[in-house]
Structures are given as C-alpha cells and as structure tokens.
Amino acid sequence: MAGVLDDADIARVLSITAHPDDVDFGAAGTIARWTDAGIEVTYCLVTDGDAGGLDEDFPRAGMPALRRAEQIAAAKCVGVTDVRFLGYPDGRVEATLDLRRDLARVIRQVRPDRVVCPSPERNYARMGASHPDHRAVGSAALDAVYPDARNPFALPELRQREGLAPWKVREVWIAGSPSPDHFVDVTATFGRKIAALRAHESQTGHADDLEERIRGWLTRSAALAGLPEGRLAEAFQVLDTA
Numbered sequence: 648m649a650g651v652l653d654d655a656d657i658a659r660v661l662s663i664t665a666h667p668d669d670v671d672f673g674a675a676g677t678i679a680r681w682t683d684a685g686i687e688v689t690y691c692l693v694t695d696g697d698a699g700g701l702d703e704d705f706p707r708a709g710m711p712a713l714r715r716a717e718q719i720a721a722a723k724c725v726g727v728t729d730v731r732f733l734g735y736p737d738g739r740v741e742a743t744l745d746l747r748r749d750l751a752r753v754i755r756q757v758r759p760d761r762v763v764c765p766s767p768e769r770n771y772a773r774m775g776a777s778h779p780d781h782r783a784v785g786s787a788a789l790d791a792v793y794p795d796a797r798n799p800f801a802l803p804e805l806r807q808r809e810g811l812a813p814w815k816v817r818e819v820w821i822a823g824s825p826s827p828d829h830f831v832d833v834t835a836t837f838g839r840k841i842a843a844l845r846a847h848e849s850q851t852g853h854a855d856d857l858e859e860r861i862r863g864w865l866t867r868s869a870a871l872a873g874l875p876e877g878r879l880a881e882a883f884q885v886l887d888t889a
C-alpha cells in the first residue's frame with residue numbers, strides 16, 4: 648500500500664453509496680473521527696432504498712421519504728449535515744454513463760480530497776457487501792473519479808451548461824473491499840456508529856443482535872490490523888488517485 652494521505656491535509660470528503668445505511672455499516676466510525684477533526688463530509692446516495700424495509704404493512708410509496716429521513720438522522724449522529732440523494736431506483740442500479748455524469752457532477756460541486764465508495768468487486772466472503780447496486784455504484788464512482796470529474800474534455804456539458812470546473816480527487820477509500828489494506832481504529836466512535844445504524848429503524852429495528860454483530864466484524868478487522876485485543880476497526884482499500 649502506498650502512503651495514505653494525512654487527515655490534516657484533507658479538507659473535504661465525499662461518501663458515495665447505493666442505499667441508506669450503507670455508509671453506516673461500512674464507514675460511520677471513521678467518518679465520526681473525520682468530522683471531529685474538522686473535515687467536512689458530504690454523503691451522496693444513489694438510491695432512496697425504496698426496496699428496503701421489512702414491514703409488509705408499511706405503504707411502499709412512503710418508503711423513499713422514510714429512508715431519506717432515517718439517513719439524514721443517521722448522518723447527524725456522526726457530524727454530517729450535507730446529504731444528497733440522486734433518486735435512482737433501488738435494486739436496478741447499473742454503472743451507466745448517466746450515473747457517471749451524476750456522480751462526476753457531485754464531485755465537481757463538492758471538490759473532495761478523498762472519496763469513499765463501495766467495491767466494484769464481488770466479495771465472495773460477504774454477500775451483503777456485494778449487492779449488485781453496491782458493485783455498480785463502486786464502478787461508476789471510480790469512473791467518475793477517473794477520468795470523468797478531472798478531464799476537462801469529458802462530459803463537456805457539466806462545464807458548458809453548469810459551469811462546473813474539472814476536479815481531481817486525490818485518494819479513494821473502498822469500503823467492503825475483498826482486499827482491505829488500511830484500518831481505522833473506531834473504538835472511540837463505536838457508540839455513534841451504532842446510534843447511526845439504529846437511526847435506520849426500518850432496517851435495523853428488528854435486529855436485537857445488531858451491536859454484537861457489528862462488534863464482531865470490527866473486532867476481526869482490528870485483529871487483521873494487528874491492533875491490541877478489545878480494539879475495533881473499520882477496513883478499507885485505499886487507492887492513490889492523484
């Protein structure tokens with residue numbers, strides 16, 4: 648792994664995910680550390696998670712608004728107030744040129760130093776992390792980082808019609824990667840990560856073992872990182888995209 652940029656050199660981070668709750672499962676403990684350090688973090692969600700929820704009696708038409716509200720509440724738990732939704736249909740996301748343009752637009756608007764996104768690779772050990780929407784969003788996000796957002800001659804409409812100048816993201820952190828190579832100790836922010844996950848009431852309200860399950864994952868990541876027993880870590884694969 649090449650050197651990871653020092654957080655002190657990072658002003659803005661953009662998290663790109665497919666569904667409400669993805670960022671909270673994968674990265675909320677790390678994001679709480681960043682916002683505590685004064686880094687501005689923006690969330691961009693490709694779908695509203697309208698295929699989610701477990702309550703058959705809840706009217707499906709109300710699901711997008713509910714899940715947006717849950718994500719906005721979860722974001723507050725870790726110091727994030729800028730939450731943007733692209734409104735793609737849940738369960739049908741493909742890495743199209745339209746999605747790349749929509750993500751490149753947000754990158755040019757936010758001008759992040761670092762982007763967090765899902766993996767375009769299937770992780771055979773973790774079905775949930777490899778949801779097809781996650782893989783499509785990971786692929787489109789990486790394409791938006793390179794070349795779309797930075798190439799002045801790519802997607803010229805973003806510049807001509809919207810006045811959005813090219814922007815080079817310096818680093819990408821992939822959450823849910825089959826090959827993690829960077830670990831963040833989130834022991835101190837674990838409680839806020841759990842609070843963020845519980846804010847997704849329609850998804851996690853039934854899960855009595857939520858905290859225990861997440862603690863298990865983060866304990867395994869901490870062990871991979873060689874951290875002392877009792878520590879908790881989130882895992883990423885970091886790409887130098889400068």
Ligand SMILES: [Zn+2]
Pocket residue numbers: 665666669778781
């Ligand atoms: Zn998801």
